[in-house]
Amino acid sequence: MNAPAAPLEVARFRTLLAERLGLDFDEHKLTTLAKVLDSCSGGDRQRILADLAGTAPADSLLSRLATELTVTETYFFRSGDQLRAFGELALPERQQLRGRAEVLSAGCASGEEPFSLAMMARSCGRDSCLSLHAFDANPAMLARAARARYSTWSLRELPDDWRPWLQPDGEQFQLAQEIRRAVRFEQRNLALDDPAFWQPGRFDIVFCRNVLMYFTPQQSQAAVARIARALAPGGYLFLGHAETLRGLSNDFRLCHSHGTFYYQRSAGGEQAMPALPAAAQPMPVLRPATPPEPLWAEQIERASRRIDALASSARAAPPCTPATPDLQMAMASLHQERFGQVLEHIGKLPPQHAADPDVLLLKAVTQAQSGTVARARETCAALLGRDALHAGAHYVLALCEEMDGELAAALDHYQGAAYLAPGFAMARLQAGRLLRRLGQPEAARRELALAAQMLEGEDAARLLLFGGGFPRAALLSLCLAELATMGAAS
Ligand SMILES: C[S@@+](CC[C@H](N)C(=O)[O-])C[C@H]1O[C@@H](n2cnc3c(N)ncnc32)[C@H](O)[C@@H]1O
Structure with a gap:
């Protein structure tokens, strides 16, 4: 042996x-x-x-x-909200624009995902002028897709009106020929560049769900760059619901409709768009101006450490020779809600610091808190121009929308911030409050319960930046009071 x-x-x-x-x-x-x-x-x-x-x-x-070695879990109608966004919005838009649509399922496993896309296209009357490609690196999965016989487990989320496409055959279900014929499968490795396949602008819509989560960060970045290249400007990218492009690419805008998030390929030369669209419309958020920034969570941690140190030193005697005197004083002023002074300090920063994301975020927070909404929006646009998927910028935009009475748009941005930074307690709390006001108590309860959990461990500096001047205990009480109100109402 x-x-x-x-x-x-x-x-x-x-x-x-x-x-x-x-x-x-x-x-x-x-x-x-x-x-x-x-x-x-x-x-x-x-x-x-x-x-x-x-x-x-x-x-x-x-x-x-x-x-x-691959994980191959999949099923029909997985994340149905994304399939609806595909059938009702992305597909018609692309077909109208280009006369037809090229759709790719990258990492299709045993076929349930691309076959669901084919069913959705047919249900929406969008199955002509459509090409559906699918690939996977695992040949055993492709052999299953070719057989197109599925267990009840694969059908667990299948809508009733789609059932006729899967006829019982012994213990399994056989997929109808009309759906099988709609998808072209091949064996292909997403980690391998193949310029003949990833031709510029070839695809209109790409689904790459629950694949990149198993990739190294470098390979994820390379795969997303490949997909970005092959997507036509304005084309759509759908990731798994727990995956984001944060830190991977600046070539996309975040979109929100049908209760789900997805991305749209930015068009070259386009201006940054600061606001998420109202529900049911994809919303441009930004455009790439610089190479991808580090993950927002990392950024905020770094900023937090910096701000924390600054805030505590500001409470003590002012240092004689501070390393970053202007930002220190700006943070101390924010702590004391002297918003004019914060902006004055920021305005005196040397030009090379003026566009630093930490500085832009502090400026946007200050402008929003002092009620200068239009300026806060402009600063957020600048911040999003540097980092297309900046959760803090979305949070501040949500504050702006809320102050302007645009509650649906505010909710989109709070939810966008929470999606981009899953541990962001204040984004959850604000989303919960708004959902309650908008008459969605179940969703509100979910967000508020998450916020209450997250607030316990939320970083002190993050609370200082986003907590609107309230200490942790007050925010937690607010959260619990909101929950209690709903408990009493139901
Ligand atoms: C968890 S499944 C996801 C299936 C489907 N996209 C979904 O969300 O239901 C991940 C699939 O990615 C495939 N995969 C992993 N690495 C790959 C690679 N380098 N190239 C192509 N496919 C790959 C696996 O074989 C597996 O079938």
């Missing part, structure tokens, strides 16, 4: 898997990787590692690894 794989061999295997298939495996998966390396190599691990490291690894090896 061969000796088990050495840790260095497994580490090399892990690196090569990330390079070749994009897949990211954490420390807990090392035992699995060692087993797969052994089973694929037939005892000659060095040969497999050398093949993977070579210029053109064998397709059969990559197929086998994809079969062994």
Whole structure:
């Protein structure tokens, strides 16, 4: 019997898997990787590692690894709100614009996703002038898609009116030919660039859901760049509901309709658009002006640490030679709600700091809190011009919309901020308050309960920036009082 794989061999295997298939495996998966390396190599691990490291690894090896190592969970009508946005908005818009629509399901697994797109297109009367492509790296999944026979588990979310397309056949259900014929499948590796496939502007709509979440950050970024290149300007990208483009790309605007988020490819030369659209209309939010910024969560943590240090030193004796004197004083002034002074300090910053995202955010918060809504909007637009998916900018825009009485638009932005930064307590709290006012008590309860949980551990500096001058305990009380009011009302 061969000796088990050495840790260095497994580490090399892990690196090569990330390079070749994009897949990211954490420390807990090392035992699995060692087993797969052994089973694929037939005892000659060095040969497999050398093949993977070579210029053109064998397709059969990559197929086998994809079969062994990918997560393939999928089902019909997954995230139905996105399918409705596809059928009712994205598809008609693209067909109208280009006369036809090219749609791609990247990482289609056993076919439920592209077949759901075909069914949705048919349900909406949009199935002519439509090409549906689908690919996956895992050949076992493509073989299932070709059989198109599914279990009841795959059909668990299927709407009743779509049932006739799946006829019982023994213990399973066979998909109707008219839907099967609508999708062209192929085996393809998303981690591999192929200019002949990813031609500029080729696709109108791309679904790449629950695939990038298994990729390394570098490979996610490269795959999104490939998709961005192949999407026509104005084309749509749908990710899984737990995935965002935050930190991955600045080539897209965030859109919100049908109760879901998705992205639209920015057109070249377009101006930044600061506001999310009203519900049921896709909303341009920004356009790329700089390379992707670090994740917003990281940015805010960095800003928070900076601001926290600044705020605490501002409470103590003013330092004689502060490293960033103007920002320190600006933060101290915000703490004391001296908004004019904050803006004065910011205005005196050297030009190279004036467009720093932390500075723009502080400025926008101050302008919104002091009621100069138009200026706050302008500052948010500048911030979004630097970082298209900046959750803080959406939060401040929501404040502006709320002050202007545009509650639906405000809700879009609060929800956008919470989507882009899942731990953002204040965005949840504000969304919950608005949902209650807009007569959506169930959704309001959900958001407020999440906010109450998150507020406990919310960063102090983030509360200082976004809490409107209220301390943590007051915000928590507000949250609980809102929840109690609804409890009493129901
Ligand atoms: C969790 S499934 C998602 C299926 C479907 N998109 C959905 O959301 O229901 C992920 C799929 O991505 C595929 N995948 C993973 N890495 C890939 C790669 N490098 N190239 C193409 N497909 C890949 C897997 O084989 C798997 O079928």
